[in-house]
Amino acid sequence: MLAPLAHADTYPAKPVRLVVGSPPGALGDVLARVSAQHMGSGLGQPIVVDNKPGASLAIAADTVAKAPADGYTLLIAPDSATVVNPFLYPKLPYDPVKDFRSVGLIGKASLVLVVANGLKIDTVEELVQAAKARPGTINFGSGGSGHPTHLAMEMFANRMNVKLTHVPYKGTSPAIQALVTGEIGAMIVGVAEAMPLITAGRIKPIAASGPQAKEKFSALPEMRSFHKDLDLSVWFGIFAPKATPQPVIDRLNAQLNHALGLPEVRARLDDYGMLPQPGTPAALDAIQEVDRSRYGPLVKALGLTID
Structure with missing residues (x-):
């Protein structure tokens, strides 16, 4: 069943859910709440943070992978969810490449x-x-x-x-x-x-x-x-289900980049050793490809697998 088509001129018409695989208080949760507050203001609808910790972020990622691709369910996740997990878990319930499209990079933590x-x-x-x-x-x-x-x-x-x-x-x-x-x-x-x-x-x-x-x-x-x-760091990004319409991705990306440019957001992220890095969805795609080429061979060489 196809998700209802959403366009930038009508989206969002209701609250947006931002799923995070971290418990309250963890870095992922803090980033989710900062992003939700300031992106929601720009979108004119609240963004509600939904904590779904466990299974090395797989529960949160799978929730979004299987959600309607209408822009109302998003994922905030670190590199491990979309880069490392596919190499670690033989039976991962989601495919980072086939199930998600990038909204934008939040930043990199030193x-x-x-x-x-x-x-x-x-x-x-x-x-x-x-x-x-x-x-x-x-x-x-x-x-x-x-x-x-x-x-x-x-x-x-x-x-x-x-x-x-x-x-x-x-x-x-x-x-x-x-x-x-x-x-x-x-x-x-x-x-x-x-x-x-x-x-x-x-x-x-x-x-x-x-x-x-x-x-x-x-x-x-x-x-x-x-x-x-x-040259190591941990990055966090926001993702949407794969078939989410381009106008919705563009709207979300613009609001994310606006939020990352606010002094209060930059100061909050700096407290966590993170440098905001606004950019295009394609920039987040590129970072993932580079990291897969680095960590994939390492995981295989170490023989790491998690059932």
Whole structure:
């Protein structure tokens, strides 16, 4: 059954649902609520945030993939939902390429490589040297198998030719606490999550990556200075069901870009280590293609699968 055709001159005629695969308070939820507030004002209809966490974002993504393509159900998601999950899950209930079309990129969040104080390591060079001297003895934590924090560190280990041991946790919060206690030795994590502990001297940053790397950590080297593939970040975008009419996509994209240009929105995103990056839907398509070419081979080489 075809979805009702919606046009820019009549859309939206009722509230819009923005589905997010994060629980309340998480970065995805914060971005969803900021986007909903300011996009809704421009559209003249409220955008209601619908939290559907679980299954590594698959529940939220599948909800939108199967929704009518009329512009009234949208998805806000990080790179893992449309780039990494297809390589991790053999039975993924949605196809990112066939089921979605891009509305626009919200922004990219910078990352920081941090180590436990007890590791007595002050630089990336020292970390690499220690890992090569004792392969597999340095543990690193992540928010779970296949989580962006997992793949970022696997990319680091692969490109630096070292062997580290992965310890997955149920989310980044317990993982970073394990770093504080010395249960793990290293981690790549979002700037916003790491900064309070760095400021308090409870963990040590040794390198940063992403669009705000130098702004947030002017004294640290950027990860990409060690290898071009280590220009790492986590991005979030907004997506619609594949058959959503072009006029509706254009209207949504224009309102998203307008919201991202507002000083209060830019300031809020900066608090989370994220640089707003307004642009076209095609720009988000291009970012996904680049990341699939990077992370697909890595996931396959690591033999990572999740049932």
